[in-house]
Amino acid sequence: MWRRSHSSSYHNTNFRHGFHIICFVHYCVARALARRYPAPDMEPINDQTQARLEKRRKLMEKGIAPYGGRFETSERIADARQNGTDEREVRLAGRVTSHRDMGKSMFCDLKDSSGRIQLYVQKKVLSDEQFDLFKHFVDLGDIIGVTGKLFTTHAGELTVRVESFTILSKSIRPLPKEWYGIKDTETRIRQRYLDLILNDKVRETFLMRSRVIGQIRRYLDERGFIEVETPMMQPIAGGAAAKPFVTHHEALDLDLFLRVAPELYLKRLLVGGYDRVYEINRNFRNEGISRRHNPEFTMLEVYEAYGDYETMMGLIQGMVVSVATNVLDTLVVRRYDGQEIDLRPPWKRISYHELIEERVGKDWFTISPEERKARAIQMGVEFPPNSPDYEVSNAVYEKTIEPTLLNPTFVTHLPTEIVVLAKQNKQDASVVDVFECVINGQEIAPAYSELNDPVVQRDRLLHQAAGHAEKLDEDFLTALEYGMPPAGGMGVGIDRLVMMLTGSESIRDVILFPLLRPQT
C-alpha cells in the first residue's frame, strides 16, 4: 500500500510539475533565510562542526536549502535491492553512512530503515556544478534523496548511478564511521539514535521487539481477548509487593502512585462482565536497576474468566510458540553465550516441591527448619537472619535452581505465603494453584487460578499489609464482593521475553531509553 501510493503520485505528470514549483519555493526560502541568518550564532563545538556549519551557510548563500521537505521515493532501499534489475530507475532517500572518494567519481552508502544501498556518483553523469556540490557539500551523516538507474559493479554489488540528488538534511555533527561504530554503553543509551544509525543489530532487536508485541496482540485478539487500558496513576498501588513511585495531583491535592501492576483494575473488569481482557503497558517499581531490572518495564497481563492456571499454561505456550514461529521463524533460540533454548512444546511441568527435592535432596522438606537454614548457608545462599522457613526454601529456589532453567519450565504450586492473590489448592492448602513459567533462567510469566472469594482475599491482603487496613484497596474488595467469575490470570514480562527471543544479555538492550542518571 505504501509503495503503490507513492509511485502513483510520483509518475503523475501534474505532480512532476508541482515538484518544480516546490523546488523553486525552497530556493526562495533558502535565499531569504541566508540573508536573515548570515552567520549561525551557535558556538562551534569542534573543527568538524564548524566546517559543516560553514557548508550549511554556503549552501544557503547558493540558494540551496540544506533542509529540504517532502521527497517522494519510488520504494524503500530494501525493495530496490530485492527487485533490482539493471537500468531500472529508482528514487531513494536515506542517510549517507560511508563514502569512498575517487576523484572524478565516488561511491557512497545510503541507508534507510529497511537497508543499505551503494551510490555511484560520476562527474560525467552529473553536471560539473552538481558533482562539485556532492563532493564538497554532502558529508557523512547527511540525509539526501537521489534518482538514478540501477546497475551492478564489477564487484557484483547492486548500485544506483546517481543522476540527480537533493540534500534533505545537513548534519552538522560528525557521525562516527560505521566500521568503528559506537561502543560506549553510556553513549549508546543516552544517544540511542546514534546506536540505531550505526549498529544494525540494535535496530534489528528493536524491530523484533515491535513485531513480538504485535504478534502477541494478534494472538490474543484472535482468541477473543479485548485490550483495555487501566490507570497508571493509582491512589493505592496494589497488585504486587513492590515499592511504588509517588506523584501528586495539584487540583485534587492528592498523592498518587504510579502503578506497580494493573491487576486489581483488570479484575474489576472481570466483575464488570468482560471475561477475556488483557493490557500491555508499563509498570513502575521504585527499586534497584540491574541487567534484568529497569524501573519502568512492560508487562502483559491477561485474564480469562472460567479458566484457571492450567488454561494459562496453554495460552502462554501457544503464545510464545506463535511469536517465535512468526517473528523468528524458529523454535530454537540461541543465547548470547551460545547456549540454546528449545521452545518446542510441550513444555516441562514440575511442582515447586518436586523441583527443589530433585535439585537439593529428597529430604529437603522433612528435615528441621534449622537444618534447612544450615544447608542453605552451606550452599552459599544468603537470606535475612530472621527469615521464615518458606523464604529459606524460596531463596534456594531463586538462587540455585531458577537460573539453570533455560528451556521453558512450568514450576507449579508455590507456597501460599508467597502468593496472596491466588486460589489455594483443594488437596493441600499450603500451596496455591499457580505456576511460574521460567525460560532463559528468568521468570517470564507467573499465572494464577485467581482468588475470587472476597472474604479470604480480604484476610490474605490484610495479613500481607501487616494489619495496616488503610493500605487495603477497599474498592477492589467491594468489587469482589459483587462476585468475580473464577478466572485464570497471567503476567508476562515483555522485556524479558524479548531478551530471550533476541538473545540479549541485558534489559537495556531491549528498552530504547532505559533510565540513566541525567548528565551534569
Add this chain to the structure above:
RNA sequence: GAGACGGUAGCUCAGCUGGUAGAGCAACGGCCUUUUAAGCCGUGGGUCCUGGGUUCGAAUCCCAGCCGUCUCACCA
C-alpha cells in the same frame, strides 16, 4: 545502598615505574572514474570527567565528587 573497575581528539583506542599528549579512522587542502574498513601526499584538531593535594614538574601518585560498567542487595 555496598564493593571492584573505568572516563584521554568527532569515533575506536595507546600512553609502563611522574618529565610539555599519540595512532587509525573522521575533518580540512591536494591526487586518483568500479570502490566497498578504497589508496597516496600534506595540514589542523585536546578542560586527558571535575575540584583539591603531593611534587621543581601530574593524563600518570593521593583525597573528594560526578557519570558509567560489572557483581551483590531490593525486585519481575
